[in-house]
Amino acid sequence: MEHSADRNASFAPWAAAFLLAAVAPAHALVLGVTEGVTYKATDSQIEAKFEPIAEALSKALKQPVTIKILSSYPSAREALRHNQVDLAFVHPAHLAFEATKGGSYKTIAWTAGFTDYKVSFLCKDLQAISNWKEIAGKSLVMPDPDSITAVITRAMLREQGLQDGAVKTSNTRYQDAVPFYVQNGFAAYGATASAGVVKAWKSTGGKTCAESRAVPIKQWLSSSKLDGSTAATVRDTLLGLGQSEGGKRALATSTYSGFVAPSAEVEKTLMAWLGI
Numbered sequence: 001m002e003h004s005a006d007r008n009a010s011f012a013p014w015a016a017a018f019l020l021a022a023v024a025p026a027h028a029l030v031l032g033v034t035e036g037v038t039y040k041a042t043d044s045q046i047e048a049k050f051e052p053i054a055e056a057l058s059k060a061l062k063q064p065v066t067i068k069i070l071s072s073y074p075s076a077r078e079a080l081r082h083n084q085v086d087l088a089f090v091h092p093a094h095l096a097f098e099a100t101k102g103g104s105y106k107t108i109a110w111t112a113g114f115t116d117y118k119v120s121f122l123c124k125d126l127q128a129i130s131n132w133k134e135i136a137g138k139s140l141v142m143p144d145p146d147s148i149t150a151v152i153t154r155a156m157l158r159e160q161g162l163q164d165g166a167v168k169t170s171n172t173r174y175q176d177a178v179p180f181y182v183q184n185g186f187a188a189y190g191a192t193a194s195a196g197v198v199k200a201w202k203s204t205g206g207k208t209c210a211e212s213r214a215v216p217i218k219q220w221l222s223s224s225k226l227d228g229s230t231a232a233t234v235r236d237t238l239l240g241l242g243q244s245e246g247g248k249r250a251l252a253t254s255t256y257s258g259f260v261a262p263s264a265e266v267e268k269t270l271m272a273w274l275g276i
Contacts, residue, residue, distance in 0.1 A: 028064035029065045029086040029087060030085045031089065032079050032085030032087070032088040032089070033068070033088070034075075035091050036147065050089065050254060053253075054066070056250045057087075068085060077098070083224075083225060086223050087221065087223070087234060088220070090219050090220075090221060091219075093215055093270075097274065104224055105223055107219050107262045107267060108221065110261070111256055111260075112260050113257055115216040117216065118213070118215070119149055119156065120193065120212075121190065121210040122178065122189065122191075122206055123207050128210060135188070135189070139167075139186070139187040139189070140167050140188065141172060141182070141186065141190050143178065143192070144173050155212070155274050156210065170186075175193070213270070216262070220238055239259055241258055
């Protein structure tokens, strides 16, 4: 006859395994964040902006959400190309479009207030550009060549029949440096999409002579490897942040007012226009 001690001894490993599984922490989802390279912000500053949102997502998902700052475009592309992050907040848009076009990620939200990002050409002329052929051979300064502003600028030129090299382009890393080039005659035109830069330029008598199509530039992505219910919870949580006091507090730290549902059709059209 089997003794109770023997039965307990044989049962113990199974019980221990069960209890360990019950108290083991849930798998952490990784949120990759890239905020672009044409504005000045440190990794720690960016992480602090997104911590309350990550906490809101963690609470809704009932599992940890950790933040991974992707401070350069190569690191962001690498992470997205190899599906190294479960969720991503991506500025600039062309990096997000590259990831979604390849099928590795899906857009689940856009950032409110950043759905109509437009590039303006700063200039000293009083008239809008009517004959784009006339700007061939002239100089144009824009931010980092891999910034969304530069990508949109090149799309604007292609749209008007001006191929690479038709306009003499140069680059400066930061958006707020663009007016200096135009004001001091180093460039005939300056491309910027910063509302603050455009406002400051106009306040001193400067003009804008062209404007691009509108582009949503700050996308939330979910990995295609995530199960549908998890992605749906993330989407619903993001879209609902502006509807609760706790959500509004999380948004206040991020400086964003909220997030809105995306349009797959708009993104498809813009991918073609931007050459992605």
